[in-house]
Amino acid sequence: MNLSRAFLNFLEILDTGTFAENFKNLIILQKSIILAYNLIMIEKIENAAKFHHLDRLDIIRILATDEFDEFLFKTADSVRKKYKGDSVHIRGIIEFSNICKQNCKYCGIRKDNPNAERYRLSPDEIILFAQHAKEKGFRTIVLQSGEDGFFSAEKMAGIIKKIKSLDMAVTLSLGEKTTGEYEVYKKAGADRYLLRIETTDKTLYGNLHPNMSFENRVRCLKDLKKLGYETGTGILVGLPGQSIESIADDILFFKNIDADMIGLGPFIPAPDTPLSKEKGGTLTQALKVMAITRLLLPDINIPATTAMETLHPQGRLMALQCGANVIMPNVTEGDYRKKYLLYPGKIAVNTSAAQNYDATVKMIESIGRKVSITKGFRRDT
Numbered sequence: 001m002n003l004s005r006a007f008l009n010f011l012e013i014l015d016t017g018t019f020a021e022n023f024k025n026l027i028i029l030q031k032s033i034i035l036a037y038n039l040i041m042i043e044k045i046e047n048a049a050k051f052h053h054l055d056r057l058d059i060i061r062i063l064a065t066d067e068f069d070e071f072l073f074k075t076a077d078s079v080r081k082k083y084k085g086d087s088v089h090i091r092g093i094i095e096f097s098n099i100c101k102q103n104c105k106y107c108g109i110r111k112d113n114p115n116a117e118r119y120r121l122s123p124d125e126i127i128l129f130a131q132h133a134k135e136k137g138f139r140t141i142v143l144q145s146g147e148d149g150f151f152s153a154e155k156m157a158g159i160i161k162k163i164k165s166l167d168m169a170v171t172l173s174l175g176e177k178t179t180g181e182y183e184v185y186k187k188a189g190a191d192r193y194l195l196r197i198e199t200t201d202k203t204l205y206g207n208l209h210p211n212m213s214f215e216n217r218v219r220c221l222k223d224l225k226k227l228g229y230e231t232g233t234g235i236l237v238g239l240p241g242q243s244i245e246s247i248a249d250d251i252l253f254f255k256n257i258d259a260d261m262i263g264l265g266p267f268i269p270a271p272d273t274p275l276s277k278e279k280g281g282t283l284t285q286a287l288k289v290m291a292i293t294r295l296l297l298p299d300i301n302i303p304a305t306t307a308m309e310t311l312h313p314q315g316r317l318m319a320l321q322c323g324a325n326v327i328m329p330n331v332t333e334g335d336y337r338k339k340y341l342l343y344p345g346k347i348a349v350n351t352s353a354a355q356n357y358d359a360t361v362k363m364i365e366s367i368g369r370k371v372s373i374t375k376g377f378r379r380d381t
């Protein structure tokens, strides 16, 4: 019997019954409709695990309620296991400059934050930290910075070549550059590039990024793909003014550009920024976006991000159990790490690179997973 027929039958009963009977029947009807709806949604999540497709409306439905969270997380974990196995890739991140010409309204190292203590590592320091990471067992170095003009394409190329000579994979996260600059890094040996789209809601993007354009950010991502980088993007979850509908569009955007990596995290209000007084995103919503992404892009690399751990002491462990297969401990040494403050409460600012590595290995093994011995490209497993 379909739902509308059942409904008509109930209406007939309501015509004849007493008030008490009618009330009871209405409650039964309501419960049956909710149950039927939940079963349909569970089936859609199961199908997404098999066929890697979800309609926009279904993504919105999943994001709008916590009803399916447990099932969604479990399903995303099983897709991760099927496509990526139990190995977790550990990438060492070096935050080599917090000097930035941009003014992203959420970011603690935005140009107009007079209280950010600025620093810049020398190329030699960067290479030394990479060497130490290599000795410790890291197979990938992620070089991240603000958009700092000091590091010309040629200077970056020199650094990339040196790190490549250590037999490590190199991921860059330097922001928006010209096509020519991306080409120079690639020729020098860079393997991957991370550039979050942050949000695909163009109006919101415009509001949050003064003097930047959504179109240029998309151009960058397309350039990177075309040049043969493994290309990563992602969003901030819980930005002020961000709708659930736009997050559904973000997820479909990831699929549409066939991202090789997706890094996302909750927005955390940072002091001395225009958004300091706003409400932040939640860990659960960020994990849900991540889990849905895993269903739709089953073989990509997805990190358990630092911002997740900032909101919950086990945030990254939770992420590893609902879709993530990568973790990126900080290997910047000395005092610098404290100064790369994109948001407050960043974890592991006081521990050494070696300690971070050991703690990460422990975390991975505590849930029965193992540390990957490969460089962890999307298509090696």
Ligand code: SAH
Pocket (backbone or CB within 6 Å): 106, 107, 108, 144, 145, 146, 147, 173, 174, 175, 176, 194, 195, 196, 198, 235, 236, 265, 266, 267, 268, 269, 270, 307, 342, 343
């Ligand atoms: N300049 C580079 C690196 C930016 S920092 C670039 O443009 O890609 C890396 C990421 O930190 C950003 O993409 C952003 O998503 C995240 N981030 C910045 N401020 C944040 C905040 N307040 N809360 C959570 N994440 C933040």
